[in-house]
Amino acid sequence: MNMLSEGRPTKQEENLTMPTQDAITTHTGNRALMVDEPLIFETGSPDRSGVDLPDAPEVESRLGGLDRKAPIGVPGLSEAEMVRHYTRLSRQNYAIDVGLFPLGSCTMKHNPRLNEKMARLKGFADIHPMQPMESVQGALELIHELAEWLKLLTGMPAVAMSPKAGAHGELCGILAIRSALEARGDAREVILVPESAHGTNPATAAFAGYKVEDIPANSNGRVDLEALKARLGPDVAGVMITNPNTCGLFEPDMKAISDAVHAAGGLVYCDGANFNAIVGKVRPGDLGVDAMHINLHKTFSTPHGGGGPGSGPVVFSEALAPFAPLPIVEKMDNGHFHLIEEETAEEHHSSSFGRMVAFHGQMGMFTRALTYMLSHGADGLKQVSEDAVLNANYILRSLDDILEAPFGKSGPCMHEALFSDKGFTNGLGTLDLAKGMIDEGYHPMTMYFPLVVHGAMLVEPTETESKAAIDQFVGAFRSVAERAKAGDELLKSAPHFAPRHRLDETQAARKPALVWTEPEDFAEAAE
Amino acid sequence: MSRYFTDEHEWVEVEGDTATVGITDYAQEQLGDIVFVEVPEVGTELEQGDDAAVVESVKAASDVYAAVSGEVIEVNEALEDEPGLVNSSAEEDGWFFRLTLSDKEELEELMDEKAYKAFVDGL
Numbered sequence: 001m002n003m004l005s006e007g008r009p010t011k012q013e014e015n016l017t018m019p020t021q022d023a024i025t026t027h028t029g030n031r032a033l034m035v036d037e038p039l040i041f042e043t044g045s046p047d048r049s050g051v052d053l054p055d056a057p058e059v060e061s062r063l064g065g066l067d068r069k070a071p072i073g074v075p076g077l078s079e080a081e082m083v084r085h086y087t088r089l090s091r092q093n094y095a096i097d098v099g100l101f102p103l104g105s106c107t108m109k110h111n112p113r114l115n116e117k118m119a120r121l122k123g124f125a126d127i128h129p130m131q132p133m134e135s136v137q138g139a140l141e142l143i144h145e146l147a148e149w150l151k152l153l154t155g156m157p158a159v160a161m162s163p164k165a166g167a168h169g170e171l172c173g174i175l176a177i178r179s180a181l182e183a184r185g186d187a188r189e190v191i192l193v194p195e196s197a198h199g200t201n202p203a204t205a206a207f208a209g210y211k212v213e214d215i216p217a218n219s220n221g222r223v224d225l226e227a228l229k230a231r232l233g234p235d236v237a238g239v240m241i242t243n244p245n246t247c248g249l250f251e252p253d254m255k256a257i258s259d260a261v262h263a264a265g266g267l268v269y270c271d272g273a274n275f276n277a278i279v280g281k282v283r284p285g286d287l288g289v290d291a292m293h294i295n296l297h298k299t300f301s302t303p304h305g306g307g308g309p310g311s312g313p314v315v316f317s318e319a320l321a322p323f324a325p326l327p328i329v330e331k332m333d334n335g336h337f338h339l340i341e342e343e344t345a346e347e348h349h350s351s352s353f354g355r356m357v358a359f360h361g362q363m364g365m366f367t368r369a370l371t372y373m374l375s376h377g378a379d380g381l382k383q384v385s386e387d388a389v390l391n392a393n394y395i396l397r398s399l400d401d402i403l404e405a406p407f408g409k410s411g412p413c414m415h416e417a418l419f420s421d422k423g424f425t426n427g428l429g430t431l432d433l434a435k436g437m438i439d440e441g442y443h444p445m446t447m448y449f450p451l452v453v454h455g456a457m458l459v460e461p462t463e464t465e466s467k468a469a470i471d472q473f474v475g476a477f478r479s480v481a482e483r484a485k486a487g488d489e490l491l492k493s494a495p496h497f498a499p500r501h502r503l504d505e506t507q508a509a510r511k512p513a514l515v516w517t518e519p520e521d522f523a524e525a526a527e
Numbered sequence: 528m529s530r531y532f533t534d535e536h537e538w539v540e541v542e543g544d545t546a547t548v549g550i551t552d553y554a555q556e557q558l559g560d561i562v563f564v565e566v567p568e569v570g571t572e573l574e575q576g577d578d579a580a581v582v583e584s585v586k587a588a589s590d591v592y593a594a595v596s597g598e599v600i601e602v603n604e605a606l607e608d609e610p611g612l613v614n615s616s617a618e619e620d621g622w623f624f625r626l627t628l629s630d631k632e633e634l635e636e637l638m639d640e641k642a643y644k645a646f647v648d649g650l
Contacts, residue, residue, distance in 0.1 A: 451587060505560075506562060509560075509563070509585060510563075
């Protein structure tokens with residue numbers, strides 16, 4: 001009997017000729033699951049539709065001659081075609097669920113699935129911000145509980161939960177600083193921002209109406225304390241410092257910086273975007289910080305980078321607490337929770353500078369962040385930052401023999417490892433290495449930032465990667481770095497295996513095509 | 528006519544009371560392909576060290592500082608459509624703006640071509 005396999009061999013024939021991949025062409029231009037997907041407008045045609053609308057009834061037009069004359073230009077697709085279009089595009093994405101993401105918590109760290117389950121509980125997900133307070137006591141308690149955790153972890157006495165992301169939190173902190181200074185009749189003009197700070201810091205200070213002045217970094221990649229002290233004076237409202245900074249380094253002089261700024265009558269804003277490296281280890285309140293935002297979407301694993309809205313609560317010192325924005329969740333003596341808003345602010349919170357958002361912030365992110373904290377516990381959170389730092393240092397020391405690590409000699413890094421493109425030959429640079437990493441199946445690291453390092457490559461693995469996963473990444477990185485140092489010509493045209501090869505970024509920036517224009521011979525668009 | 532350089536990689540060409548300012552060939556090479564240049568408005572009074580212009584490349588956005596003080600009298604409008612001029616001709620056609628010098632003594636703090644070349648070689 002040979003019934004089941006008749007005409008259908010069940011094992012490979014021997015001695016088959018295997019051509020090189022480049023030699024094979026396909027009728028469609030696709031390569032198995034790697035589909036060359038056209039734009040949705042090029043896919044569509046007017047004779048197809050995903051919906052069946054009834055004919056519009058004849059009515060008297062009241063548009064006064066403003067009726068649309070030209071076709072609306074929406075592509076015609078069946079529902080299945082539309083679903084396939086977006087699913088195919090999504091399969092060309094690189095994501096944290098596909099592989100190690102060396103951009104780290106800066107963009108996206110792993111979001112535990114438990115967070116998602118909790119965020120979908122009806123009592124948190126299906127409520128409205130204008131519901132009577134008595135009917136949302138659980139949600140208010142959750143916001144209050146999370147606020148208490150954030151205060152505990154930072155050693156700060158107050159927190160504003162409403163800011164919606166990092167830069168929004170920065171603005172909130174700087175507005176509180178402005179309010180406090182104005183309240184004491186001492187409005188000042190200048191905010192100092194070190195070179196090692198996040199790029200959003202000077203933008204925030206300028207947006208809040210301050211003049212921004214740079215403070216240089218020293219040769220160890222830290223704030224130049226003496227230069228900072230020399231610049232302090234009665235016109236300086238405060239400083240904005242990122243700690244750990246954008247070189248992936250801890251600012252050991254933070255307390256001395258805060259003391260000097262306070263002595264000169266200024267206030268200290270700390271960019272807490274890199275809090276992931278120090279949770280449970282360092283309390284910013286102990287370092288003299290007056291305001292700091294916490295990116296729930298970075299440090300406490302809520303989705304980000306296209307996966308969900310950010311959330312950037314801001315913690316405040318005693319000096320700034322009275323100026324914190326509304327609303328504030330307060331626990332009352334009877335155990336109930338109350339949202340302090342404008343109506344009740346007079347007696348509770350009269351100096352508040354106002355509001356950052358219409359309602360109370362990102363409820364879904366609060367739920368996820370608290371889930372993350374409670375599932376890790378105090379010891380677990382401490383281990384998160386330990387592992388994040390350990391993983392980054394493992395990468396730093398695994399590659400510092402082949403790549404220059406400009407600050408590697410000054411000791412361990414925090415959550416991210418920084419390299420330069422020194423020693424690359426044949427005109428190859430950081431961009432070419434990044435493109436080579438795409439061929440190796442990795443999303444590239446942060447590049448050309450921070451500006452203080454030539455051809456900077458900043459790698460943040462985060463705490464969730466195993467040693468095996470990091471070893472694999474390091475192996476790929478090392479191999480591409482060796483090619484860059486050897487001047488491998490093929491790197492100049494990488495990536496070779498991605499759906500699109502080397503893109504003309506210059507042309508894209510100089511002459512961006514922002515609108516799809518219909519080619520002349522294109523079929524009439526659907527009406 | 529004489530040409531001066533700064534340690535921020537700007538060049539200043541002086542003719543009488545007028546100075547033409549741009550970034551050096553070394554600077555354009557470091558920045559990579561320039562995609563956008565923002566020049567100051569005519570009439571702007573610049574103090575030495577002020578932010579005068581912004582140059583954006585595929586790698587980064589950088590400030591261009593006023594190497595000398597003065598009032599901006601002319602800007603290179605060609606850069607709006609063709610920022611690549613800074614790459615192809617940084618020290619000639621890719622000039623940024625012209626100003627009327629308000630303090631010629633400031634020029635004494637700047638480098639001449641030879642000193643700038645030595646400075647760049649040391650980087």
